[in-house]
Amino acid sequence: MSVQKEDEIIGKAYDSKLMKRLLTYIKPYRKYVFLAIFMNIVVAALPSLRPVLTKIAVDDKITNHDYNGLLLIIVALFGILIFQSIVQYFLTYFTELIGQKTIYDLRTQLFAHVQKLSLKYFDKVPIGRTVTRVTNDVDALNEMFSSGIVEIFSDLFMIIWILVFMFWMSWSLALITLAVFPILIFATFLFRRKVRETYRDVRKHLARLNSYMQEHITGMNVVQIFAKEKDELKRFSSINKDHKDANIRSIFYYAVFYPFVELLNSIAIGLIIWYGGGEVIQKHLSIGVLFAFIQFVEMFWRPVRDLSEKYNILQGAMAASERIFKLLDDNTFIENPAKPISLKNFKGEIEFKNVWFAYNPGEYVLKNISFKLKPGETVAIVGATGAGKTSIINILTRFYDIEKGSITIDGIDIKNFHEKELRKYIAVVLQDVFLFSGDVKTNINLGNENISEEKIIEAAKIVGADKFINQLPNKYNEEVKEKGATLSVGQRQLISFARALSYNPQILILDEATSSVDTETEKLIQNAIEKLLKGRTSIVIAHRLSTIQNADKILVMHKGELKEVGNHQELLAKKGIYYRLYQLQYKDQEKIKTN
Template identity: 45%
Template sequence: MTNFHEEETLGKAYDSKLMKRLLTYTKPYWLYILICVILLMAVTLGDLARPYILKYAIDDSIRGYLEPMYVLHKNTVVEGITYKDKLYVREKNAISLSKELLEDAEIKTIVKSKGVHYLVDGAIKNDADEFTIEKKDNSFLLLKDGDRYSATLLSDEDYRLFRENDIFNLKSIGKIFLLIIIVSFIFNYTQVYILNYTSQKIIFNIRQEIFSHLQKMSLSYFDKNPVGRLVTRVTNDTEALNEMYSSVLVTLFKDVFLLIGIVITMLNMNVKLALFSLSVLPFIIIASIIFRINIRRVYRTVRVQLARINSSLNENITGMKTIHIFKKENKKFREFDEINKDYLNATKEEIQLYAIFRPIIEIIRSLGLTLIIWIGGKNVINGAIEFGVLYAFINYLQMFFEPILDLTEKYNILQAAMASSERIFMILDTEEDIKNGDNPVALESVKGKIEFKNVWFAYEKDNWVLRDVSFTINPGETVAFVGATGAGKTSIISLINRFYDIQKGQILIDGIDIKYLDKYSLRKRIGIVLQDVFLFTGTIKDNIRLNNMDISDEEIVDVAKYVNAHSFIEKFPKKYEEPVMERGSTLSAGQRQLLAFARALAFKPDILVLDEATSNIDTETELLIQDALDKIVKGRTTIAIAHRLSTIQRSNKIVVLHKGRIREIGSHQELLNKGGMYYDLYRLQYKEDFQDNNQ
């Protein structure tokens, strides 16, 4: 069951050492990440360019005709409109011309009144509410602030002529704007794809590393670490890292680029208005700090409550059979309901914090917009700035708050990633306690001689399971170990496979200390059939072969026939391709045991270990197995552990263990004749037979 209390010990929201280590996983993909950063910079530039382009379109094209125009000779080399053999050049386009030329030039302005356009002599501020147009004879006068200006009525065709360049520019701007949108979309799609691909590859490698490391750990490690916790590390915690790699690592650059870009662009357009706009920044910083402090506390609570739910689910679903047997459904439901409510309350508190923080940011954003509209609007009216600048500022300020909200989300992701990485590295930093030596001896084959010399072993310090155990098993012998539960029988098997290391003494295989053997080649030469058979999800054939493609289909059928499993396999609709559900739940105990025998023999072991292999078998199946055992043990060293003494009577030797010590060794008949501990065990198991014989 997962220990949820460990979730409470969240480290810092950002740990430079952990981050440095996490970044080492990105090294093989540095080029992909660099491409993503470059693409994000391009996308950011596109985002920054859009309001500026719209500002240009508004001020230079849509409202550009309102600017005063210099009337020059038509051959003057400058951008303008030729009208009645004269070149009309707007003030912005006339910057490159000499002062002398401009001082001698006439100035004219296009104004609009009651839907009609006029060409007026002089620089006129375009505000229809502040001037009137009078017609006198065949000419027109513009009256403004007591001054009179000559005006000429422009036909629709003349007005279109003055707007010809504006229309052309707007078409070009529209194409550029569309191109920026399309290119930004392509770049954004490409970087999202590459970034997520890279992130998944990194997480794939981390999962592989964790799983590979777990496979190297000894059984004592799994004795101390619940399965639920380890599964959480490989799934939930790696997923938290995935979010960091995909949502924080690179996209953080975009948020920073965007914020810096917006500030620089606004200052470049109008320093005074930019400073007014950014005056709300201190309020944002204060709100973010308060939010960060509170969300960290709430986030920790949510993590703890979620871990409790996972723990409760794991325990209850695993023990559902027991719950049904003892009719504890209501009690367990109430317990889960209470845990679920605690989680609900924690998440509600988290939602409330976001519900307060986001509107506060929106209020601050609105205050910033109010300042821009108030101050910028007055400047537009006074002619200090253009309307397009005000429009761009409003857009930039709205954009400014998006990365700020994104950064608050990224803070949570980063906090989860730091906590998850700490727990993941805790696993990876746990050293393999059963290691191969510097030059391990690889076993190509084993004769089968096994020696224990004064072996002492304890799972925990000084709590000895085996005490000064010594015995020899010769090649080809069948030796049985018997004794009460806890006597140390199964521990002997674990030690022969070097699943654990002994504290004192020596264990030798064919005269070589197993500490100097390659542990993988050693285990390959030993076949084990356990009391509790574990079958994997797949097919019957897969469970016999265990992904070893060197074992042919014909060999699988042969070993199945050898252990009398072929007959029941053939009865399935798909025979050897019949699906096996999780842990072989659709098969009987006897069928699972027979498949375990077939699996062990398929790997052609030199040493065969039977750990209570027939204790869960019905009488009929036991007869089938006994028939197979007579054939299996020939030419092979066999170790059998059994409570049912009937299965070991033909063993060459029987070793009687009691409280970690060897009390008796001998054949079945020798031990009975001795009248010792084995005799007492046998008499207890076959009490009725003894009573009949005594009568």
Template identity: 45%
Template sequence: MGKTKENIFDVRLFVRLFKFMKPYKMVFSFVFIAVIFIAVLGVATPSLLQQAIDENLTTKTKEGFLFYILLMIGLLVLEFAVQLFFIFYSGWLGQTVVKDIRVKLFNHLLRFKMKYYDNSSVGVLITRAVTDMERIADVFSEGLFMIFRDLLTMVVVSGFMIYMSWQLSIIVFLMLPLVLYATLVFQKYMKKAFEEVRTEVSNLNSFVQERITGMKILQLFARETIEYDKFKAINQRHKKGWLKTIWYNSIFFPIAELSSSITIGLVVWYGGLHAVVDSVATQGVLFAFVMFIPKLFRPLRQIADKFNALQMGMVAANRVFRVLDTTSQIDDTGTLLANDFKGAITFDKVYFNYVEDETVLKGISFQVNAGETVAIVGSTGAGKSTIINLLNRFYEIQSGSITIDGVDIKDVTLSSLRTQIAVVLQDVFLFADTILNNITLNNPDITENEVVQAAKDIGIHDFIASLPNGYHYNVKERGIMLSSGQRQLISFLRAYVTNPSILVLDEATSSVDSYSEQLIQNATYKITKGRTSIVIAHRLATIKKADKIIVMDSGEIVEQGTHSELLKIENGYYRNLYEVQFLKDEVA
């Protein structure tokens, strides 16, 4: 793999990228034909000029001169039209291919395990899905076709030059090795420079995204100056990466221009000197060569320039394909559809760890009967939320089994499994959209009338109706326009409208005001009624009426029973929790 990175052009990577162009092979063919036309038209005008000079200007003959002029004008118009077609459709092809790759990438990301996101930078993934995609588009619009056009133009121009005067062609060709060598060296160093640039762009995106998201924390702890200094350092490295590319460009392009100018001077000198003596070239041929030389050297310079775009695109493609090649999906091999769970849940000797050799759940076993409300309590890190993650198959267990209604959840399709389980989290995530869309998540099967009725059922319609535009109120990014209690109520309604068979409340009443807590408790009673519910809570007041309470500590179940049964256990874990929370309140 390391050896491949050193290659100036990765053929296997390009072939893989090229496969995305197959559905558009008709457009590709037309663009390819346009490239051939452009190369031929590139030599037509100088050739006509040569004939006009030799047959008309040199001999001072008017006959046929107007024909050459009109023909050149027609060819220039045709070249303009072909160039327009070529530039538009090569760009169209690039953007269309990138659209397909981006859709495939996003679909891939949607199915990653949560473990992948636990270990990945959001900023880097955004760079892969957005910035890197634009660089891949450049492979087609500014790289591949442009390079092929310039190479073909050089071949055709060289052929015509040899046909007109092999002696003058030798002078031109003697200068080409210098430019070719400079081009190869330039490409080698630019490849390394662009890899460094892409790395620094990812680092910069990641840093900025995280700091903007966590701006409140930075300001609360007065970290502005420290983070400002960190940003300056990262930005400086980003600048250094780009300056390398600028430095290489500033060396190469003057060399290319100087080589072209020297070649023109040598051709004019040699051709003019020997034109009369030994008829090396006519005046028309000299004029044609003066036009041909830029058409030969400029494409060579442009090839290096376009190769930059091609290399940046290939580096970006390599990064994107690396994500696409990541196998971090939950195995969705189940064939059963969970259309209507009764809700009997069984954990049987379940072992699980997020990190190898650090067991989080240590062979836990418990049962939840259909329609029961079961509470899970314990200190932070005891494994409560892990149970919810495993029930939804966000992670795979190491051993044991989890069944619902006697069916192993691995035998059920992921989509149908998760549609039957609704989760209300402590940290509610709302999108920058309307309340209605945040509740339905754009599910066309849930109407606005159903949402309104559901809100009335659980007692939060008045709160939503009091907002500007009601259900069409835009809550902005992460629901910043609402309080934490209001966001929690929205999440309750979001869970309720899906009519799940199993409901999970994960710390759903923590860190909310007393008014919102009362609404939440009323909503909890409504939505848990008649369906299997798992409630994770620190506040024991919310779980007194639970059919069963499971007490966890360090990944193990230490106690099980009803509220009254657990209070009877001398020096019991639950009893200690209860005394800490309630006896102190009574004293206060």
């Protein structure tokens, strides 16, 4: 099912399987739920007592001029209001507590699950949609947990209490009151169907809106550099208009339904006054009962309206939970072995044996790749864009699993390691450095308490990052904005080197790590790289061939195949692909020098 279709899913208004699964999140807090239901029964009964006391006041006290008795009725009414307010306070507190606790658990589970998903999931699902699951969809469930499930009991019990008292006072008047009920049921059914349709449209357009916002804010520099603001605003306005129109259609049905309910309420009161008034005139009914019924009718329609609103909350929760559980059930994981192997004496020997790999089934980006790295060796991988260089890193770190062949470390297939065990030996420095909001220090150790401040400073000194860090106002405590916006590309790159070094990896991978920096910073980084590579098995991907001439071995990739293997001098002597790449770069450098 496509992601687009997934966002259009509306599901059932009530799905017992989904509800059963949702209720498992309430289970740890069931004592609060039972307490809230009990308080709901009490709160529902208290308003129903007011018309009963009104009847007693009119028929027994006012008619008999019993002013002391009337005063007691007034005190009782006042006491009921105070007691109802107190119970309502605790009820609101506990229902919100249930909602917040369950949503906290669910959101934590969702985020933990998203972190476990392999990169293949993120290749096919836009980030905006995943964010929508963890934010908007979870908020829809929050409404259900805090003011949906428990408060439905309140509305149902209130209706039951009112009906009990109405039939107890006068069954004939109660039946007259309920004469408009079939019309209400039909109107509610129609309203539910129309709202169901518009809700689907609202959710679909909201997902589109979130995805568009996330994508274009992330790529704002591209939008601005190509002066596409007006065009993008036009597209956004179109999506926003669709969302607005869908909401307006939803509002229209609410605007029709609620006044119609009020109209039925007025008709019911009119029927009570017509029939009940005649009964009072004929002395078949007391005036107090008539007053009580008018109050009952006004009270009766409020929970009916609330149940219609709860239906909307329930429908939203069902649709949201369907999408949330679809994400939680997504098993796009890297499969870990039942009994993973733990390396005790790590050496760092890496071997690829006849490796085939495809991001999409049948579309191989790596074809029959075989090579071996001895412990402490440095291998460089070169080739044109799309040759498969980065894919080698992706499968070595098990971001993706291979289709055929094997990859071993110290003679053990990496599929026999738990992915966390494997990755603790590997550090990767990418071309596009990602920095988190926080400070310089936490961007180096990533919040790892085992990496002390002394180790952080030492790592920064080795890679040369300490020079610019010490010039910052707060040094290692200097605030880093989102994505490191206040730092230069070179500074971000140096921090990423310090990050890799602070974890003291046995295997170091540099993916075009110097391609985005200036010549002066590159020299600084090259000096740091020499220190970093010592004693470590290293893989270096680079466009600039001048940076890899000292590599023990160079792998030349072309269209997913390993075409040449050797050191710098050996490959030049072959006068093959590497030689041509080197000649092209050498000529480009000569032109630059000449100019």
